[in-house]
Every structure is written in structure tokens, then in C-alpha cells.
Amino acid sequence: MEIAINGGYTAFKARNAHHQTLIASVIGTPDQTRFSVTAPENSIELITPYHVLVGEAALTQSAQTQRREDRGWISSREWYALFTAALSELTPGSVDCQIVSGLPLSFYSDKDILRDRLLGEHHIQRAGRRAQTFHVSEARIIPEPFGTVLDAALDQRGRVANPDLATGTVGVIDIGGKTTNLLAVTRLAEVRYESASINVGGWDVVRRVRTWLTETCPNLDPRDHQIQTAVIQHHIRYYGERVDLTPVIEDILPPLADQIIATASQLWNGGAHLDTIVVTGGGALLLGDHILPAFPHARVVADPIFANVNGFWKFARYLWA
Numbered sequence: 001m002e003i004a005i006n007g008g009y010t011a012f013k014a015r016n017a018h019h020q021t022l023i024a025s026v027i028g029t030p031d032q033t034r035f036s037v038t039a040p041e042n043s044i045e046l047i048t049p050y051h052v053l054v055g056e057a058a059l060t061q062s063a064q065t066q067r068r069e070d071r072g073w074i075s076s077r078e079w080y081a082l083f084t085a086a087l088s089e090l091t092p093g094s095v096d097c098q099i100v101s102g103l104p105l106s107f108y109s110d111k112d113i114l115r116d117r118l119l120g121e122h123h124i125q126r127a128g129r130r131a132q133t134f135h136v137s138e139a140r141i142i143p144e145p146f147g148t149v150l151d152a153a154l155d156q157r158g159r160v161a162n163p164d165l166a167t168g169t170v171g172v173i174d175i176g177g178k179t180t181n182l183l184a185v186t187r188l189a190e191v192r193y194e195s196a197s198i199n200v201g202g203w204d205v206v207r208r209v210r211t212w213l214t215e216t217c218p219n220l221d222p223r224d225h226q227i228q229t230a231v232i233q234h235h236i237r238y239y240g241e242r243v244d245l246t247p248v249i250e251d252i253l254p255p256l257a258d259q260i261i262a263t264a265s266q267l268w269n270g271g272a273h274l275d276t277i278v279v280t281g282g283g284a285l286l287l288g289d290h291i292l293p294a295f296p297h298a299r300v301v302a303d304p305i306f307a308n309v310n311g312f313w314k315f316a317r318y319l320w321a
Helices: 056-061 073-075 077-090 105-118 144-152 164-167 204-216 224-233 246-267 284-294 306-318
Strands: 002-007 011-015 022-025 044-050 052-054 095-103 120-126 130-143 169-175 181-187 197-198 235-238 241-244 276-280 299-302
Touching: 002 073, 002 276, 002 306, 011 306, 022 056, 022 077, 044 056, 044 077, 052 056, 052 077, 052 181, 052 241, 052 306, 073 105, 077 120, 077 130, 095 105, 095 306, 105 130, 105 197, 130 235, 130 306, 144 164, 144 169, 144 181, 144 276, 144 306, 169 246, 169 284, 197 224, 197 246, 204 246, 224 235, 246 284, 276 284, 284 299, 284 306
Parallel strands: 002 095, 095 130, 169 276, 276 299
Antiparallel strands: 002 011, 011 022, 044 052, 044 120, 120 130, 169 181, 181 197, 235 241
């Protein structure tokens, strides 16, 4: 089975030929509700490798939660819990598989660490399920934003479907939770001197909204992912009243977008030599409209949240199908 994994600070995304999953990158103590009229949807309680709640279940039920946002993430307990939970979401059985995953450009030298973490046997026990074993025989790590290029260039069988893009020169602006990756690709090969990472991402918006909430709604203490949801929805509830976040968000976004535009323009000398520029990643939904006017040939991809992992999977098909 070919599997793609994209383990970000905001969300863990995975897919195979039949399923895809997105799990908030947070784990917590296994404090399940004692009563509910409706069963929790997609509640993930791991027993093995660790007894924790994962993703949305941790956010809503756990008294204590853990979330990482550092380079050591791929070696952490939190990452491994999310990785095994994501595998268990793709199939209820035990399988042999091959995995393609990715790393931000600035951390790509850690590819052997991630590859070693992926390879081998992973034993998983979820509450209410039979135990599973995933045997990962092959793993390939690629620069994270390359997934978006491969998603656009390849078909579902891993064959070239867009020859113009596959032979052209593409700039990728991949806006993640902590970093924005700027990648230039020519004929499906990285142009290294035109590729870089900058420390701007979706969590900058979350942190600044938190600061505003601390002053405006002092008795509110939401978790980071809850603020993220509020940013997406442009409102939050305070004592039952709807608080509109649109003005504060619209003040935050332009300076962040300007930082990305300035770095991309310098790196790509304005971008005129690129055939196209694609904006991807979860942060594209927030910042894309502020970036596009700077580059007349830029566009936000159709599915920015899953574009990288979709490209990883198509590359896995190319390698092993």
C-alpha cells in the first residue's frame, strides 16, 4: 500500500488510494466524556504506542494537552502518536506499506532522521478496535512544497499529466503553520539558490489574535487550535455573544503577506522568469488574496491544505505502484 504523510505543526495529513485524513496536531490526557447523547465523531483514543487522546478528541476532552512547534518535532512522542493515529485512520487492518513524506526546506537535512522514524514496524491499538501492525518497507522524504508541484504535474497513477508544468519553471509559496517555504522548480528539479524558508506562518496570526483576545475578552482562555478555528470562522463566542474577529485579522494579514512578498521578490528577482507561481499550504487560505496582486501569474491551488500530501501520494505511485 502506498501512503503519503504530511506531519505539520498545525495538522497531520495522510492519504492512501481510498482515504484521506486530517488530524489536529495535538495530543492530550485520556479523559473521555462519561456521558454523551451523541457519540463523538472521529474520536481517536490510542492505547498503544501511548495512552492518549489525539486531535479533536484531545482538544475537547483532555484536561492537559501537548503541542510541539520546534525542529525536534519529528523525534517527539507527540509526532509519533499523531503518525500512528493517522495510519490507523487510513485502514482498520494490518498492512505492508511504502511512505512518501516531506520536510520544510530549512529542515530538509533531517531527512534521514524522519526516514528512520518511518521505516520498520509500527504497532497500534485504538480503543474499541483490533490491534494493527504497519510494516513500512520503503520511505522517501522530499522537500515539502515539492508535493504541490507533483500534485499538479502527475495523475493518479503517478504519470505526467501536465507536460507544460513538468518541463517548465514554477515558483511555490507554501504557507504553513510556523514557516513559509519558497521553492523554485525547473523540469521537476529544485533550483536550490532560488529556494528558502522564512519564519512566517499561520501561527503568527493565532498568536496575535490571542494577544488581542487577552485584552478584549480577558476571561477567555482558548487553546491554540480553538483560536485557529476562530480565525478561520472570523468570530469567537464570549459569554454567549459573537465577537467579530474580522477587523483584527485584516489588520494582521497585510504585514505578514508583505514579508512573504518581499522575500519571494528578492529571491526570484520579481518572478518574471517563472512560468507560474502557486500559493499553497493552510496559510494560503488566509494570506493568498493578499499575495496574489504582487505577482500577475500567481494563483492559489484548488486544495491548498491537501496539495502537498496529494503530491506525495502521486509520487509514491510513481515510485512503487
